[in-house]
Amino acid sequence: MKRGFGFYASIYRKILIQDLKSKMSYRADFIISTFGMIMTNLSGFLTFMILFHNFPSINGWDYDHMLFLYGFSLIALTPVQCFFDNNWNLRFMVRSGDFIKYCFRPINVFFYFISEVFDVKGIGQFIFGLSTFVYAWCRIGIPVTFVTIAEAVLFLITASLFMIAIMNASAATCFWIINSGYVMVIMFRFKDFAKYPASIFNAVFKFIFTFVIPIAFVAYYPSLIFVTPDNVPLLTWLSPLIGAAFFYLSYKFWMLGVRRYDFTGS
Amino acid sequence: MTNIRKLTALTRAGIIEALQFRLGTIVTLLGNLIYLALVYYLWKAIYASSGMDVVNGMTFYDTMIYLVLATAMFNLLEVFVIWDMSRSIQSGEIIMHLLKPMRYRLYTFWSYSGSHVISFFLTFLPTFVLVFIITKGAIPLGMNLVYFVLSLILALMINYNVEMLVAPICLYTESTWGVNIVKETIVLLLSGATIPLSFFPEGIRKVVEYLPFRAIYDIPLSILLGKAGKSSIGSVGGCLCIQIFWIVLLSIFGNLFWNRAVKKITVNGG
Numbered sequence: 001m002k003r004g005f006g007f008y009a010s011i012y013r014k015i016l017i018q019d020l021k022s023k024m025s026y027r028a029d030f031i032i033s034t035f036g037m038i039m040t041n042l043s044g045f046l047t048f049m050i051l052f053h054n055f056p057s058i059n060g061w062d063y064d065h066m067l068f069l070y071g072f073s074l075i076a077l078t079p080v081q082c083f084f085d086n087n088w089n090l091r092f093m094v095r096s097g098d099f100i101k102y103c104f105r106p107i108n109v110f111f112y113f114i115s116e117v118f119d120v121k122g123i124g125q126f127i128f129g130l131s132t133f134v135y136a137w138c139r140i141g142i143p144v145t146f147v148t149i150a151e152a153v154l155f156l157i158t159a160s161l162f163m164i165a166i167m168n169a170s171a172a173t174c175f176w177i178i179n180s181g182y183v184m185v186i187m188f189r190f191k192d193f194a195k196y197p198a199s200i201f202n203a204v205f206k207f208i209f210t211f212v213i214p215i216a217f218v219a220y221y222p223s224l225i226f227v228t229p230d231n232v233p234l235l236t237w238l239s240p241l242i243g244a245a246f247f248y249l250s251y252k253f254w255m256l257g258v259r260r261y262d263f264t265g266s
Numbered sequence: 267m268t269n270i271r272k273l274t275a276l277t278r279a280g281i282i283e284a285l286q287f288r289l290g291t292i293v294t295l296l297g298n299l300i301y302l303a304l305v306y307y308l309w310k311a312i313y314a315s316s317g318m319d320v321v322n323g324m325t326f327y328d329t330m331i332y333l334v335l336a337t338a339m340f341n342l343l344e345v346f347v348i349w350d351m352s353r354s355i356q357s358g359e360i361i362m363h364l365l366k367p368m369r370y371r372l373y374t375f376w377s378y379s380g381s382h383v384i385s386f387f388l389t390f391l392p393t394f395v396l397v398f399i400i401t402k403g404a405i406p407l408g409m410n411l412v413y414f415v416l417s418l419i420l421a422l423m424i425n426y427n428v429e430m431l432v433a434p435i436c437l438y439t440e441s442t443w444g445v446n447i448v449k450e451t452i453v454l455l456l457s458g459a460t461i462p463l464s465f466f467p468e469g470i471r472k473v474v475e476y477l478p479f480r481a482i483y484d485i486p487l488s489i490l491l492g493k494a495g496k497s498s499i500g501s502v503g504g505c506l507c508i509q510i511f512w513i514v515l516l517s518i519f520g521n522l523f524w525n526r527a528v529k530k531i532t533v534n535g536g
Contacts, residue, residue, distance in 0.1 A: 029441035054465050057315050177289060180290075193308070200311035205307060
């Protein structure tokens with residue numbers, strides 16, 4: 001039976017409201033977590049400022065362009081934080097056996113599992129990223145037209161798909177390896193390098209960070225459309241397709257894990 | 267000395283437990299290698315753009331060694347006291363720990379010691395050797411290695427004490443992720459683990475000098491690179507004394523806080 005988009009949207013809304021209600025009952029936790037999120041963003045920004053305090057440019061990228069890349073990466077990393085945060089709980093659920101409850105519902109397992117948690121903290125990051133992005137956009141003097149804005153939205157969504165795919169796939173490893181949290185921790189740490197231009201790598205690592213662990217797509221390739229509008233590489237134009245492919249593959253991998261979990265029946 | 271035997275038994279148990287997760291060690295090591303590559307290319311580009319060989323007394327290799335070993339140290343020092351404590355409070359298991367004929371702080375420290383030993387030999391040492399080779403022997407070999415290991419052990423104790431000082435906050439707030447992320451961000455930034463302290467602007471660096479965090483990453487790494495004794499950092503002996511000072515101070519406050527907080531524990535059922 002095929003369910004439409006409207007059906008899933010209404011379910012998502014219901015689950016979201018329940019989740020927010022339960023979060024609000026732990027007020028202190030909510031405030032501290034939000035504060036923590038702001039702290040991480042502030043610390044990242046401070047690191048950035050200290051770096052530029054010592055070095056005026058990196059590989060031909062000056063302060064404004066690096067700031068643009070930085071803002072871009074923060075926005076692109078928001079959806080994975082907000083909507084896909086439940087992946088961090090997957091390994092506990094699978095290990096304890098609680099995961100089985102998701103398999104008994106007549107809706108998509110992946111959808112149901114992911115929709116259960118909406119992480120409000122990500123909104124702080126979004127605001128922080130958006131202000132940096134807009135500030136850098138003005139400083140560079142990118143024209144504000146319908147086309148550029150549409151491109152920005154499209155490529156930001158595209159970029160976010162890559163990090164979602166990385167985290168989906170690394171979370172799903174727990175179906176095969178018990179306690180595979182370290183895979184997620186390592187992958188999550190790589191995202192700190194999304195804000196630097198991938199042109200600094202040599203050919204081998206450029207390949208790895210483009211096609212194996214695609215962090216170069218989180219900010220570098222998509223933002224080239226604004227940074228060097230006269231010389232946009234083919235990979236940039238293809239990035240929406242590649243992003244969709246990566247997301248689809250990670251989803252398939254995740255579902256493969258679910259099927260395996262059914263078989264062991266633990 | 268039955269007491270020491272009791273403690274090393276915990277270390278042994280920890281070693282055996284850590285060896286169970288061999289795959290984890292391999293993946294962490296592999297992750298460190300890729301991370302190493304990221305740091306290498308980033309700083310190579312930075313130094314190439316600046317056109318200078320030495321920035322703030324740090325050469326490219328110095329910076330590279332500093333940051334990669336800081337990452338390896340991060341894996342080595344990592345303890346999950348905050349998570350453990352809040353989880354055992356939620357499940358009620360904390361009562362079992364409190365009933366043990368050993369103080370909770372001591373027990374936790376020694377049960378982690380085994381995983382530290384394993385992590386030192388299986389991830390820290392290989393990373394160290396690799397950095398040594400890549401930077402073509404830029405790490406001076408001599409007495410500084412002995413002091414470094416000593417300083418590393420002290421750093422481990424400071425890190426543990428910071429963790430123990432922060433963990434009881436969970437008893438009051440029921441927030442684990444939040445408390446942990448705040449602690450981690452502050453420690454990593456102000457200890458020099460994200461960016462070497464010598465790059466910090468003068469004003470901020472002055473403030474950071476008086477905080478305990480630099481004793482976790484910056485002091486051991488400065489000793490290793492032979493920077494201690496020169497410039498403003500002070501002699502090696504002085505650095506070790508600063509570390510010991512922080513261990514004493516933090517454990518006094520940690521103890522006071524823990525003793526107060528433990529009376530607060532409420533376990534529902536269990």
